[in-house]
Amino acid sequence: MKWRLLFIVLLIISLSACMINQQQRGVSSNLVGYLYPKGETVSHQSDLLPLLKLPLRIGIAFIPESSFDNRFSLTEVEKQILLNNVAEKFRSDKSVDDIQIIPEIYLKQGKGFVTVEQIAALYNVDVMALVSYDQVSIHEMRQSSLAYWTIVGAYIVKGESTEFQTFVDTAVFDVKTRKLLFRAPGVHKDSRNHTAVNFEKKNRKMRTNSFTIASEFMTKNLSFELVRFKQRVKKGKEVKVEYNKKYYSGGGGSFRWGAVIFLLLLVQSRINLSD
Helix, strand or coil: CHHHHHHHHHHHHHHHHHHHCEEEEEEEECHHHHHCCCCCCCCCCCCCCCEEEECEEEEEEECCCCECCCCCCCCHHHHHHHHHHHHHHHHCCCCEEEEEECCHHHHCCCCHHHHHHHHHHHHCCCEEEEEEEEEEEEEEECHHHHHHHCHHHHHHCCCEEEEEEEEEEEEEEECCCCEEEEEEEEEEEEEEEECCCCHHHHHHHHHHHHHHHHHHHHHHHHHHHHHHHHHHHHHCCCCEEEECCCCCCCCCCCCCHHHHHHHHHHHHHHHHHHC
């Protein structure tokens, strides 16, 4: 009897210890840690304004995870979907000529702006859009977890709580000057109570849902930030613009000479018909 009582007391103590401990897991794809791996201070190669040659050639890449839990790391399919969504936002802009989605394996060959510059030269892009994310899961047990002493309790008692915090970010850099042109973040937070049964399955579902929503917020913000950036460009305070004569007439027109000539011929033909 005494041994049985002692066993119950020890069991209660062990369960109580579980209740006050939190489990924190997650994955990090850190932009600053990748660009400045040795803890350097943020600096630029030049104090000159970035010179953007329109239409732009943009490279899009995913920052590799610096620390990760395999249960939380994004799949290649999820990463590709996110990069494609970012690319679509740029493709809809008339000032963009070419979009290159760069495989993550290239960024894993090194760190810092030197690596970014080498990749940009390889793909012949002037601007790099770097996508990163952080996701943390905080899991804890409640006092009601004592009900897990019975199998039925594990199914019906929501004695566990899980919270997901997800941050997705796209930062757009001018490669030559290494200056940040603009960025678009997306944040999502979700907290739920659940039972002990199928814990990992529920975690995966929450993780996927949180990442999806954060990504949607980010892409919406990206559209907004693109508009704001173009407004700042017109003021000429943050960047200089150079127009490619192949695509633009003069310095600031938006029509090609072929289109202008076509319109003039059309007008002339109508005048001749009216005569």
